[in-house]
Amino acid sequence: MTTVDLKTLQQEVSLLRAEGKYKETIEACYNLLNWATELNDYKAMLTAHINSAASFYCIGAIEEAFQSIESYDEICIKYGDEADALHLYNVLFLLYDYNKDYEKAKETLSKSIELGMKLEKFNIVSNGYSNLSHVCLAEGNYLDALAMASKGLEMAKLHEPQSRILELRVTLNIAQAYIGLGNQGTSKQLIDEIVHDPILDSFIREKSQAFILQGNWLSKQKLYKEAFESYSYAKELVESYNDVYLLKVIQEERSNICEKMQDIQLGYKVQKEYISLLNEINERELALTALKLDVTHNLSLIEKKANTDYLTGLYNRNHLETVTNDWLRQAYENDESIVCIVFDIDNFKSINDKYGHLFGDEVIKEVARTCSSKIDDNEMIGRYGGDEFVIVLKNTTLDKGKNRAEKLEKMIRNLQIDRDGSMISITSSIGVTSNSNGSILTFNELFHEADVGLYRAKKKGKNQIYVTS
Structure with missing residues (x-):
């Protein structure tokens, strides 16, 4: 606009x-x-x-x-x-x-x-x-x-x-x-x-x-x-x-x-x-x-649509940024830790090239369904873009964030996605970071650190977790 x-x-x-x-x-x-x-x-x-x-x-x-x-x-x-x-x-x-x-x-x-x-x-x-x-x-x-x-x-x-x-x-x-x-x-x-x-x-x-x-x-x-x-x-x-x-x-x-x-x-x-x-x-x-009631209902629908990724139904980048900024501000005031997990699907371009973009979309939706099913009240998951996802965890430690990432990696590795009767397996690379005792105050900074971890996991051979601190 x-x-x-x-x-x-x-x-x-x-x-x-x-x-x-x-x-x-x-x-x-x-x-x-x-x-x-x-x-x-x-x-x-x-x-x-x-x-x-x-x-x-x-x-x-x-x-x-x-x-x-x-x-x-x-x-x-x-x-x-x-x-x-x-x-x-x-x-x-x-x-x-x-x-x-x-x-x-x-x-x-x-x-x-x-x-x-x-x-x-x-x-x-x-x-x-x-x-x-x-x-x-x-x-x-x-x-x-x-x-x-x-x-x-x-x-x-x-x-x-x-x-x-x-x-x-x-x-x-x-x-x-x-x-x-x-x-x-x-x-x-x-x-x-x-x-x-x-x-x-x-x-x-x-x-x-x-x-x-x-x-x-x-x-x-x-x-x-x-x-x-x-x-x-x-x-x-x-x-x-x-x-x-x-x-x-x-x-x-x-x-x-x-x-x-x-x-x-x-x-x-x-x-x-x-x-x-x-x-x-x-x-x-x-x-x-x-x-x-009608106005309230319509505004809820409009707000949900504005905050939701069209393909997966997860939160979109804008909502992730807005809420995480609030969480980081509260964490700074209350001396709490915020952990960010960024992950994507290994070799996703090859999946698209081999099976087509429609199947690629199905893979993204299946990953979204699987990962969102295990989200707790103090956690938020969203799709950042493409095949990249973000999970933000409130009031938790970096070690617990790493454990959460390990369970996430296993869930994705165990996925079997049907393609015309053939079951396709996928893996993921994951970066994990925290707000470093309040020194990180914005979503963009926090995401960048976790994204660097994701990049390093890719460089080390994919299908693994890299923690930055």
């Missing part, structure tokens, strides 16, 4: 997410991340992680979203810029708000506001204060909610070009804070200004929130008939963009108002609508659970 192909894949990820195709986005992000890692393109890695996190959030897979954000943060610290940090804070806030972890949500928003001020991105600063106000409202802290929303309005007015909807979003929080503080006059004045603002015709979500807020105000004044009408209009608006969870809130309010008006017939009708909505929510949540 080229850099141009990588840019195309990044655009595909962004488009899929914008279209709400979250399952496809997550899978595309996984592919993007693999290619970005291959090309050391850190911006593309950030794109993959942030879109993956946002998509996981949208399907309710919060734990997976946090994992993506942690990976994003690690790369962002080393290679990201301030704009990348802002993306991080935006998604982190959503996750903390979802979990009702309001303290961390406020910490994240404070960082976003500070950075937004530095970059003079007043729309981001305004949204940050608006979200802080939202958190304070959720906590019932109306004074702080009012203070944060007022600062958000100041920042919205500094944004260029001027954005009326940006100002209205913050004003909604100001009005709600005044209702909480019992200031009905000021809150009514603000609500009247908002609901009559023509710009809301282009922003249906904000328009529905304005009429919900109006219904809230009217209900507190015991103007139940007017409140019911306001909530009913909000319901029509929300139905147009099908936010079932906001509809649930509206239907609960409409039901409460029917009870206060003692209108049994209307209350019965609203309750029927409410029950129908609950069934829809239940079906949607079941579908969401199924989607999460």
Whole structure:
């Protein structure tokens, strides 16, 4: 894949997410991340992680979203810029708000506001204060909610070009804070200004929130008939963009108002609508659970395919390198020994030349099946390429590694592979080495030492083991 192909894949990820195709986005992000890692393109890695996190959030897979954000943060610290940090804070806030972890949500928003001020991105600063106000409202802290929303309005007015909807979003929080503080006059004045603002015709979500807020105000004044009408209009608006969870809130309010008006017939009708909505929510949540399971399953298949050798089903070179590097790092910290065994099939080219490449593939698969059947939990086997295999052993000694290699050599020597009724025997040459008490820290170094041992075993006549230390 080229850099141009990588840019195309990044655009595909962004488009899929914008279209709400979250399952496809997550899978595309996984592919993007693999290619970005291959090309050391850190911006593309950030794109993959942030879109993956946002998509996981949208399907309710919060734990997976946090994992993506942690990976994003690690790369962002080393290679990201301030704009990348802002993306991080935006998604982190959503996750903390979802979990009702309001303290961390406020910490994240404070960082976003500070950075937004530095970059003079007043729309981001305004949204940050608006979200802080939202958190304070959720906590019932109306004074702080009012203070944060007022600062958000100041920042919205500094944004260029001027954005009326940006100002209205913050004003909604100001009005709600005044209702909480019992200031009905000021809150009514603000609500009247908002609901009559023509710009809301282009922003249906904000328009529905304005009429919900109006219904809230009217209900507190015991103007139940007017409140019911306001909530009913909000319901029509929300139905147009099908936010079932906001509809649930509206239907609960409409039901409460029917009870206060003692209108049994209307209350019965609203309750029927409410029950129908609950069934829809239940079906949607079941579908969401199924989607999460499907995404997890598909990612497992993609990951397995990415880490698996197509011919043998063993781990491939990339996975061997990734896991061994982790093992070597842990071994260095814990003063443990890692042993590497590298082996190949003697005279494999002659086998291919004499019997054909298809039989050669069968020989490789049979060796893989035989050797992998004896792998323990603290061991990993993979195909490095061609007829060359690697076994890495955790927390073991070089002597034990040599004993393991001797058993391996015997297993391969005892193999009888059928070729049109004739049984073909094979032998192997094996190199063994260790991480030399922590002095070797990468798979490439470890493999090289064992591969040198394999070369020397070949030079000494094949069908034997050579240990390097």
